[in-house]
Each structure stands twice: as structure tokens, then as C-alpha cells.
Amino acid sequence: MLSQEQRERYQRNILIPGFGESGQERLLDGSVCIVGLGGLGSSAALYLAAAGVGRLGLIDSDTLELSNLQRQVVHTTDRLGMSKARSAEMTLRALNPGLTLQTAQIRVTAENAGDLFSAYDFVVEATDNFAAKFLINDACLECRTPFATAGILALAGQMMFVVPGKTPCLRCAVPVEPLGVPTTGELGVLGAVPGVLGSLEALAAIRFLAGLWKPAADGSGAVLSVDGESLRWRTTRLPRNPSCRCAMLWSIS
Amino acid sequence: MRITLNGEDHEVAPGTTVHKLILDAGRKPAATVVERNGGIVGREAYTSVRLDEGDTVELVQFVGGG
Numbered sequence: 001m002l003s004q005e006q007r008e009r010y011q012r013n014i015l016i017p018g019f020g021e022s023g024q025e026r027l028l029d030g031s032v033c034i035v036g037l038g039g040l041g042s043s044a045a046l047y048l049a050a051a052g053v054g055r056l057g058l059i060d061s062d063t064l065e066l067s068n069l070q071r072q073v074v075h076t077t078d079r080l081g082m083s084k085a086r087s088a089e090m091t092l093r094a095l096n097p098g099l100t101l102q103t104a105q106i107r108v109t110a111e112n113a114g115d116l117f118s119a120y121d122f123v124v125e126a127t128d129n130f131a132a133k134f135l136i137n138d139a140c141l142e143c144r145t146p147f148a149t150a151g152i153l154a155l156a157g158q159m160m161f162v163v164p165g166k167t168p169c170l171r172c173a174v175p176v177e178p179l180g181v182p183t184t185g186e187l188g189v190l191g192a193v194p195g196v197l198g199s200l201e202a203l204a205a206i207r208f209l210a211g212l213w214k215p216a217a218d219g220s221g222a223v224l225s226v227d228g229e230s231l232r233w234r235t236t237r238l239p240r241n242p243s244c245r246c247a248m249l250w251s252i253s
Numbered sequence: 254m255r256i257t258l259n260g261e262d263h264e265v266a267p268g269t270t271v272h273k274l275i276l277d278a279g280r281k282p283a284a285t286v287v288e289r290n291g292g293i294v295g296r297e298a299y300t301s302v303r304l305d306e307g308d309t310v311e312l313v314q315f316v317g318g319g
Contacts, residue, residue, distance in 0.1 A: 038319050158316065160256065223313055236286060
């Protein structure tokens, strides 16, 4: 049951056809673990907190540097040197004081990922390297936690929404960690690009938590990609890959 | 031979494989999903599938930043 304050705060959510008070209640009862509070994680965290996801995990092992601030919009200049998890917590607390925020200044590893992710309904993968993206893909498959995964570079990026056993996973698209792809440390990135892709990750999480997502009958998924140079968007339908490690989950989930 | 590559007209040599197209576009085959005429090209077929005149190809390169 929503309070009067909640009805007013989330009025524009509740008005959305198919969302309603029940959708809002699901968000408030829901939880999302955001891994990485850089460019992707900043925009995802802001929109998840504003929308009223009741419990957010804020995970990042780094501290804030000056060169982060042209894209990592959850942080502020007066917090240089602070833990990014702590800085994000301060911003989100001010934005929406009613939420439960659980911060951890740690690196996600194959050893701790399962216990960490099992405590949440959804994971937003917002890390800055392929090794971590594949580690999180595999850990979420293992503990059957739905997740969004994205990547950005220069003016381009991509996003996938994965429900273990119901959709393809990251490895269905790219089976092994690719080597030699340039990084943002080499080719840069414009802040609006992770702004878009992180927002898409938040949207995927909210849609799932609010009960608006339905699996495709054929078990296919999609890669959403954006090219900021041409302002071109693509949705690439992705079939399940029968030789992928996620295939063993198709029949039991 | 003309194809449409990521929405734009593109000239390729006859017999060009998907693998060569990816490399010529400056992308990494291991990180690239290929859609040809609406269907996904299996990764194992990148070096064997040759493009045809009029093909519509999308190269979706995965990137790792965050």
C-alpha cells in the first residue's frame, strides 16, 4: 500500500498504462545491484533511485578522479578522492531519502559474485572492462539473476537484457572475452553515450521489476546498439546459441 | 559489388567474406555480431560466407567501456 507521499512522488510512474500502483509497489519491493559507478552506473543509479527501486546495491572499488567527472554524473567535484560507492550513496540519498542503499567498496570476483548477486532481484552490469562483464554474465547465470549488460566506447555502445534460461546471454553473442578492442582510456568516450546506455539498463531493470517484460516465444533476445556519430540506433534480434554455456538453463528455469 | 553496410552504400570486392568485411571495417571479428539480410551469421561461418551483390549487412561490435 503506497503512502500519500509515495503516491505524489511516483505519480508519473503510476499514470503509465500497465504500470499503475501495483507496478510502483513492485519497484519499491524490488532490489537492484549496480556493479560499477562510472558512466553507465551513474545514469542507471540516478534513474533507478528516482523511480523508487526500494533497495539498491552500489558496488565500486575505485575512488573519484577529476577525469571521471565529464561522464560520471552521479558524482560531484567536491568529492574527489572519495569512494565512488559512498559518493553515489550521497547523491541518491538526497534524490530519494526513502530507499535502502547498500554500498561496498569492493571488486567483484568469481568468489564473491554469487553471494552478492543472490541477494538482489536484478543486476546492472556497469563495469569498464570485458573481463568483468563476462565474470558478471557467468555469475548471474549461475545464480539465475536477471541482468542488464552494456558497453561504451567513444561515440558508440551496446546493451543486452538477459534473463537466465529465458533469453540469450552475453556469451551467445560474443562467446569469449575479445582481446584487442580499444578502451575508453585510449579512444575516449562522450558522457552522453553512457548516459543513454545506462538509462537503457535502468529501463530494462524497471521493466522487469514492474512485471512489464514477457519472454519471446522463441527464446530470442536482442542487442540494442547506438552509434552517436551517425545518431543511428539498431535492435539486432539475437537467437539463443545452442552451444553456449547458458543453454543448460533453458529447460530448467 | 554494392552492399548496404550499417545503413550506408558500400563497395566490396566480389568474393569478400564476412571475416574480411569485418577486418576492412576496422572491427574485431571476435567482438562483432553480424546480421546479414535479417539473420545472424554464425561465428563459425565468418571465414566461409561470401557476400552477394545487394546484401544488407549490419556489423554490431561489442565494446567494453563503462
